[in-house]
Amino acid sequence: MKRQSTWLSLVFWIAVSLITLFPIYWLFVISVKPAVDLFTTPDLFLKSFYWQNYLDVLTDRTLRGYMWNSLIVSSGNALLVTTLGFLACYALTRYDLGGKESIFFWTITNRMAPPAVFLLPLFLLMTSYYRIGNFSLLDTKIGLILVYCTLNLPFAIWTLRPTLDGIPKDLDEAAYMDGASSWKVISEVVFPLARPGVAVTLMLTWVFAWNEYLLAATLTNFNARTLTTGLSEYVTTTGTEWGVMATISVFTLIPALIVFSLVQKHIVAGLTFGAVKG
Amino acid sequence: MADVSIKDVVKRYGSLQVMHGVNVDIADGEFVVLVGPSGCGKSTLLRMIAGLEAISDGTIEIGGRVVNDVPPKGRDIAMVFQSYALYPHKTVGDNIGFPLKMAKRPKQEIDDKVGRAADILDLTKYLDRYPRALSGGQRQRVAMGRAIVREPKVFLFDEPLSNLDAKLRVTMRVEIKELHQRLNTTIVYVTHDQIEAMTMADKIVVMRDGRVEQIGTPLDLYDNPQNVFVGGFIGSPSMNFIHGHIRDQGGKHFVSDEGLHLPLPETSASDGQAVSYGIRPEHIGIGDSGIRMKVVVTEPTGSETQVFARSGDDLIDAVVKDRISARPGDEVGFIIDPARVHLFDRETEQRII
Numbered sequence: 069m070k071r072q073s074t075w076l077s078l079v080f081w082i083a084v085s086l087i088t089l090f091p092i093y094w095l096f097v098i099s100v101k102p103a104v105d106l107f108t109t110p111d112l113f114l115k116s117f118y119w120q121n122y123l124d125v126l127t128d129r130t131l132r133g134y135m136w137n138s139l140i141v142s143s144g145n146a147l148l149v150t151t152l153g154f155l156a157c158y159a160l161t162r163y164d165l166g167g168k169e170s171i172f173f174w175t176i177t178n179r180m181a182p183p184a185v186f187l188l189p190l191f192l193l194m195t196s197y198y199r200i201g202n203f204s205l206l207d208t209k210i211g212l213i214l215v216y217c218t219l220n221l222p223f224a225i226w227t228l229r230p231t232l233d234g235i236p237k238d239l240d241e242a243a244y245m246d247g248a249s250s251w252k253v254i255s256e257v258v259f260p261l262a263r264p265g266v267a268v269t270l271m272l273t274w275v276f277a278w279n280e281y282l283l284a285a286t287l288t289n290f291n292a293r294t295l296t297t298g299l300s301e302y303v304t305t306t307g308t309e310w311g312v313m314a315t316i317s318v319f320t321l322i323p324a325l326i327v328f329s330l331v332q333k334h335i336v337a338g339l340t341f342g343a344v345k346g
Numbered sequence: 347m348a349d350v351s352i353k354d355v356v357k358r359y360g361s362l363q364v365m366h367g368v369n370v371d372i373a374d375g376e377f378v379v380l381v382g383p384s385g386c387g388k389s390t391l392l393r394m395i396a397g398l399e400a401i402s403d404g405t406i407e408i409g410g411r412v413v414n415d416v417p418p419k420g421r422d423i424a425m426v427f428q429s430y431a432l433y434p435h436k437t438v439g440d441n442i443g444f445p446l447k448m449a450k451r452p453k454q455e456i457d458d459k460v461g462r463a464a465d466i467l468d469l470t471k472y473l474d475r476y477p478r479a480l481s482g483g484q485r486q487r488v489a490m491g492r493a494i495v496r497e498p499k500v501f502l503f504d505e506p507l508s509n510l511d512a513k514l515r516v517t518m519r520v521e522i523k524e525l526h527q528r529l530n531t532t533i534v535y536v537t538h539d540q541i542e543a544m545t546m547a548d549k550i551v552v553m554r555d556g557r558v559e560q561i562g563t564p565l566d567l568y569d570n571p572q573n574v575f576v577g578g579f580i581g582s583p584s585m586n587f588i589h590g591h592i593r594d595q596g597g598k599h600f601v602s603d604e605g606l607h608l609p610l611p612e613t614s615a616s617d618g619q620a621v622s623y624g625i626r627p628e629h630i631g632i633g634d635s636g637i638r639m640k641v642v643v644t645e646p647t648g649s650e651t652q653v654f655a656r657s658g659d660d661l662i663d664a665v666v667k668d669r670i671s672a673r674p675g676d677e678v679g680f681i682i683d684p685a686r687v688h689l690f691d692r693e694t695e696q697r698i699i
């Protein structure tokens with residue numbers, strides 16, 4: 069009985085994994101085929117590797133620029149929102165702020181709105197108002213980093229709050245008694261204990277910024293274009309370069325996979341942190 | 347080392363006042379215990395001395411300096427929390443050394459002092475362990491190590507033993523007392539356990555509902571409770587109280603509402619005055635003479651026996667060293683020494699004798 073159910077669940081999960089992973093596999097298959105082979109009868113298994121798409125992408129200066137932009141924007145944004153979110157949660161959990169539950173909820177509502185809502189106002193503001201002389205935030209990396217705060221900061225506050233709530237305030241007080249300043253309390257006690265939660269927040273916000281398409285597509289032209297928006301440039305009026313697109317997609321996937329596998333165990337630790345704390 | 351002087355201290359949370367003008371003087375090197383029932387404001391007072399809680403009104407002086415606006419860091423005091431509040435991500439050694447690290451002492455000095463504190467508290471073996479791998483008593487000692495390592499002017503303890511089992515509590519009680527004799531630092535110690543208060547304190551402050559009820563040495567509080575509350579709170583098992591009146595018929599004596607006649611010492615109480623008659627169980631003897639009482643329950647503990655007995659609706663308990671053969675339902679004589687009787691006014695609950 070027991071053995072049978074183990075087998076059943078094994079088969080079930082293998083099937084589920086195959087179904088979910090198949091598109092990714094197919095993406096890979098497309099990326100290593102020459103364009104002429106794409107529309108022939110599909111083969112399920114690879115017979116040969118065609119690396120030209122990869123070479124094309126890697127030697128393309130524009131695409132390399134996009135990749136760099138994506139990296140800077142998502143890392144910059146993740147660091148910024150995690151830092152700000154951490155400090156906000158510290159204040160929310162440690163100080164007697166009037167109406168702090170309302171502040172918390174209000175922050176979350178920003179995340180609930182569909183991103184498209186922010187599109188038009190942000191575009192107009194960035195082109196006409198957020199400018200100093202000739203410098204405007206439109207089509208800059210810093211501009212994107214700031215824009216992503218709209219969605220990522222609420223998210224960071226939301227994920228970090230249980231973590232900080234779970235760290236007993238007695239520890240803060242003990243540290244104050246031991247002669248620590250507020251900053252020392254944070255750096256010596258609160259932050260080290262919040263590390264799993266911080267890691268999870270960093271990662272999830274990073275992945276969000278890395279994958280974001282809509283805002284990046286509208287608020288950048290050339291200088292700050294990211295990899296996801298770069299993808300769409302391969303759909304042109306003269307045809308679609310499927311192979312190159314697939315290759316770029318693979319490149320978009322890889323960092324997310326790496327980040328996920330690195331912090332996978334922190335996710336579990338982070339999500340249960342508040343609960344297991346005595 | 348320093349004395350602590352608490353003057354007319356008031357604490358308000360918004361419009362809610364929880365401390366109503368508290369005055370306590372603590373001499374240099376004294377072991378003072380704040381005791382009282384749950385919610386009476388012991389922790390709040392301690393945290394005001396620590397600087398973790400703002401003082402709404404009045405002043406607190408440490409070593410002659412008013413510290414109302416001084417943050418904890420500047421008060422040179424150490425505190426042991428009920429939860430111990432050990433830093434879970436630091437080793438025992440780093441926990442104990444943390445105050446010195448915050449004071450930016452040189453590494454060598456930190457190591458020396460941590461070593462010495464660990465030695466005093468018998469923690470040398472555990473310096474590299476993390477708090478989660480320690481027993482309750484060991485954690486308790488680490489928390490004390492963290493407090494003594496900096497040689498502060500004053501130690502504050504907030505119910506440090508309440509998470510330990512009964513036996514360990516007795517051991518730690520002795521250890522804390524020993525530590526005090528060794529370091530001679532002023533200690534303010536909070537507990538709701540009157541036995542802890544009696545055994546450890548040089549001076550006890552009994553609190554109720556944000557007010558001080560009485561301050562004195564343990565024996566002073568035991569012998570001369572100023573009111574019904576202190577009489578009932580100090581001493582275990584607690585004092586018997588019987589409601590009744592004074593009768594003056596050629597010599598005063600006490601008559602309970604149930605008609606029980608009890609002896610009195612010399613008193614200024616007047617005929618007909620409504621009073622509460624207080625007598626401690628250990629000041630009642632059992633014999634063939636005395637007031638006739640019917641035994642309800644006997645509780646032998648080996649070293650002594652507690653006897654609950656009834657006369658009418660008055661229930662009185664006595665504690666005697668002898669083994670008692672009386673069984674429930676039997677009649678025994680309760681012998682009360684008038685010199686040990688406490689008398690309180692029924693209205694004001696204040697002491698008469």
Ligand SMILES: Nc1ncnc2c1ncn2[C@@H]1O[C@H](COP(=O)(O)OP(=O)(O)OP(=O)(O)O)[C@@H](O)[C@H]1O
Binds near residue numbers: 364385388389390391
């Ligand atoms: N933040 C607060 N807001 C409002 N009232 C409070 C607050 N903190 C404490 N109190 C009230 O102050 C009073 C004293 O509390 P305190 O914690 O000092 O009691 P305690 O004597 O230490 O009791 P215990 O033995 O249960 O620890 C209580 O009535 C409590 O409800």
Ligand SMILES: [Mg+2]
Binds near residue numbers: 388389390
């Ligand atoms: Mg308390």
